[in-house]
Amino acid sequence: MSSTQVPGVPEDITLLVGPLLLGYLFNWGLFGVLCLQMYIYFLSFPRDSIYVKSLVYGLFAVDCLQTAMTTHNAWHFLSRGWGDLAVLGDPGWSWIAVPLFSGIVSCTVQLFFSWRIWKLSRSWWLPGIIACVALAQGISACVSGIWFAIINDITKISSLFPSATVWLGGSALADVMITISLVSYLAKANSGFSQTDDVISKLIRMTVETGAVTATAATAELILFLVYKTNNLHMIPYVVLKGRSQKICASKN
Template identity: 40%
Template sequence: MADTVVQLTGPLVLGYQFNWGLYGVLATQLYTYHQAGFRDNRLIKSIVYGLFILETLQLIMATHDSFHTLALGWGNEGDLLDVWLSWFDLPFLTGITSATIQCFYAWRIYILSKSLVLAITIAAIALVQGSAAMAEGLQILISQNVPGTQVNTFKTTAVWLGGTALCDIIICCAMFYFLSTSRTGFRATDSLLNKLIRITIETGMLTSVIAIIELTLFLTFEHNFYHVVPAFMLSKLYSNSFLVLLNSRNSNRNSKQTTTSQTLHSLPEFSASREANRTGAMKVDLAHRTSDDIGMVSFSETENLNKQGNPPPDSDRVLCDV
């Protein structure tokens, strides 16, 4: 009996701790995003703040469950095996979060590749796995049988987590290919693309690995909560990886500002903006020139400039411009 209790309560404790820790990271990422003042459109901002609201709701519900299970219901096996709100805060909300972010990537891949078939395929897989996650939550709610969850929701969970991992892998491969083939030969642009490639692969592979681990634990170990640990992590890993990608533009902006500042510092100071030199050329005061004045364009605009032989402007919104 003692071993059974440990198998049930131990993963719950670890899962709740990881849940709170990743929420703290997410709050920091959101604060960084808000302070950066990115000029994103309403859709992207709605996704960012909407995901944070969902994650906050998930945290509140998970905390409610943990208090009732590990505090009020301590020593009561019935409370330990009660569903509480876990049917909604784990599979249901995780499915919504992951499907939303994967559909966003499908949209960006369409912008980069102009491949409607690939974008629809990614979006379809995302919607299928998200629907399977919500279906599993409803199955748990109806059955109210926590020990038999693995048996009752075997097929649904396999579709959910298997589809999640598959979709993430496709997104990683597609983003890697299209970003790699979009290199222009200019150092600043290629450096940004390399950073985006690295972040996309790291975050995408992380979420797919966690989904595979959760699926493996769910299908291998029955009548325990081992799978709950990665389950509590998955949703917030998706939200954090999404904000990490958006906030990566902030470091690029800081780098541009440093480079611009160093360049301006090396230029001669002009005391008057309309002082003419000996050849009659107009001298311009560059003291107020900042990197915020640089236009942000998409790849298509960059390619047009390349054909004309002109260097491309910085494009720190390569994943978020419309």
């Protein structure tokens, strides 16, 4: 039985709405993982300094707000705007959560890890470079979000090319630098004692895993954003970037 094409519906409607649907679903899946990690962190590290606790719980609060805003955006696209083709070009006010909060979270997490690298190395130049890259990409993400909220037209997303390129490219670069640096310094910390070396090996493995995931996601989103400027395929890897705040809990747990 052949399907009937409704007049006026874009031929690439699946590439416009489908990635958004998958992104919203993955978003809630990763949020569930983050809640579990927060619970484990709460039980395992009651003696952490007030600064680290404030950072972890603050980022969790930002993630909660971001999840609420993206859920509102899902309602805007897939429920309230159902059947209204104009909605496909109107992202709504909650779309600002995508780059704005991602920039805040990613920059904060990368600055945290640059501090940890400084603690391990006692050298300022490499953590300083990572911090500069983190700040550059975080500011660019915020600029992208604010500018996109001003134009409020998804068909003009290509106008974000300069800031989005710095945001996504800098994000991937910072994650790669953090991963390589942490693995290098942790590998040098082998003590010869089996229990201590087992802990170090676990830290190295988790560092590689989390760093590789976020760096790959940032690179994939950048490529999809640059190649497919008329659809929303880049939204799928973005959700993995949203899960960056899980890296702090993972490194502690």
